[in-house]
Amino acid sequence: MFSPLIKELMESLRCLPGVGPRSSQRMALHLLERDREGALRLAKALGEAAEGVGRCRDCRTLCEDDRCDICAHAGRDQTMLCVVENPSDVMAFEQAGGYRGRYFVLMGHLSPIDGIGPDDIGITELLQLVTKNQVSEVILATNPTVEGEATAHYIAEELKRRDVEATRIAHGVPLGGELEYVDGGTLAHALAGRRKLVT
Amino acid sequence: MFSPLIKELMESLRCLPGVGPRSSQRMALHLLERDREGALRLAKALGEAAEGVGRCRDCRTLCEDDRCDICAHAGRDQTMLCVVENPSDVMAFEQAGGYRGRYFVLMGHLSPIDGIGPDDIGITELLQLVTKNQVSEVILATNPTVEGEATAHYIAEELKRRDVEATRIAHGVPLGGELEYVDGGTLAHALAGRRKLVT
Numbered sequence: 336m337f338s339p340l341i342k343e344l345m346e347s348l349r350c351l352p353g354v355g356p357r358s359s360q361r362m363a364l365h366l367l368e369r370d371r372e373g374a375l376r377l378a379k380a381l382g383e384a385a386e387g388v389g390r391c392r393d394c395r396t397l398c399e400d401d402r403c404d405i406c407a408h409a410g411r412d413q414t415m416l417c418v419v420e421n422p423s424d425v426m427a428f429e430q431a432g433g434y435r436g437r438y439f440v441l442m443g444h445l446s447p448i449d450g451i452g453p454d455d456i457g458i459t460e461l462l463q464l465v466t467k468n469q470v471s472e473v474i475l476a477t478n479p480t481v482e483g484e485a486t487a488h489y490i491a492e493e494l495k496r497r498d499v500e501a502t503r504i505a506h507g508v509p510l511g512g513e514l515e516y517v518d519g520g521t522l523a524h525a526l527a528g529r530r531k532l533v534t
Numbered sequence: 535m536f537s538p539l540i541k542e543l544m545e546s547l548r549c550l551p552g553v554g555p556r557s558s559q560r561m562a563l564h565l566l567e568r569d570r571e572g573a574l575r576l577a578k579a580l581g582e583a584a585e586g587v588g589r590c591r592d593c594r595t596l597c598e599d600d601r602c603d604i605c606a607h608a609g610r611d612q613t614m615l616c617v618v619e620n621p622s623d624v625m626a627f628e629q630a631g632g633y634r635g636r637y638f639v640l641m642g643h644l645s646p647i648d649g650i651g652p653d654d655i656g657i658t659e660l661l662q663l664v665t666k667n668q669v670s671e672v673i674l675a676t677n678p679t680v681e682g683e684a685t686a687h688y689i690a691e692e693l694k695r696r697d698v699e700a701t702r703i704a705h706g707v708p709l710g711g712e713l714e715y716v717d718g719g720t721l722a723h724a725l726a727g728r729r730k731l732v733t
């Protein structure tokens with residue numbers, strides 16, 4: 336019943352997480368009836384981000400420059416590295432405050448069942464960065480899930496072999512949850528209470 | 535903490551109804567991490583729809599052609615006109631089935647407090663269409679809200695002056711609700727139980 340351009344818009348909106356047929360219809364009609372400027376701005380932003388955003392050379396997080404702001408910041412301690420699964424985890428730590436080291440973003444976690452091995456989450460690059468920056472402590476802040484724990488342990492073993500200290504954030508992070516939904520205070524506490532993973 | 539292109543994408547996503555800062559971040563990262571093809575398809579669909587979708591010459595619904603499929607369909611009875619507030623209401627009636635007449639889409643309702651008068655919702659065009667197509671019955675299917683009722687009554691008075699029968703959908707539509715969320719059976723029932731508004 337809707338015309339082809341409207342139908343295509345409704346179907347395309349389904350690529351957004353949490354958007355089903357009902358809300359894609361509501362979104363499409365809202366934009367066309369009331370906010371075409373917003374639709375055009377979003378179209379431009381989507382195109383530019385999808386084509387322009389790459390990975391930071393050092394930490395692998397999403398960004399359009401060669402290196403992200405944090406890696407490019409001379410004031411951040413490069414001998415301390417916090418390993419997280421997602422770019423939003425970096426944001427969560429930065430918002431919690433109190434951490435002055437750098438990050439490494441795996442963009443996922445080990446998942447043998449899905450065929451995701453060390454190479455797919457940048458472990459080689461991580462170990463190279465550790466050597467290059469003479470990192471003295473790697474804080475493993477993967478999610479407190481089965482896969483996150485397994486990933487942390489895998490990295491800890493690799494670091495132990497290279498005589499680099501690996502710690503795991505500990506207190507306060509609820510088990511089975513996603514790191515990015517944890518409040519800042521809890522995260523700061525977990526960071527302060529970190530312990531060596533392989534002793 | 536996010537780079538400019540990612541920030542702009544997150545902000546642009548806020549034009550979508552029901553999308554706050556939390557979900558816009560989740561959506562932006564999801565697209566960039568896992569579905570750039572979907573992002574580019576959506577960018578294209580948004581641009582094309584925002585620039586290409588206009589209004590049907592007859593019923594005023596959203597469509598990119600001169601006339602929408604229903605108005606262009608020779609088999610639809612043009613002497614029966616169902617007046618609705620939104621394009622999604624047309625969809626609701628079509629999905630309910632059983633109606634073979636045409637529609638007129640106000641794209642809103644009268645709202646003096648917001649400065650929305652008869653001209654803003656196409657009443658002149660509606661009355662012209664009624665004359666042009668020799669419409670014998672206008673079914674007023676505006677939403678069962680205060681504004682929807684007032685709009686229906688305003689149109690009914692105008693039609694009465696022109697000796698055109700105006701009916702209002704009646705039974706089964708819950709008061710205070712939005713028409714587009716009513717199930718097909720209820721809508722079909724309400725349509726069948728319509729009555730003259732100004733007697």
Ligand SMILES: [Zn+2]
Nearest residue numbers: 391394403406
């Ligand atoms: Zn970086």
Ligand SMILES: [Zn+2]
Nearest residue numbers: 590593602605
């Ligand atoms: Zn039409």
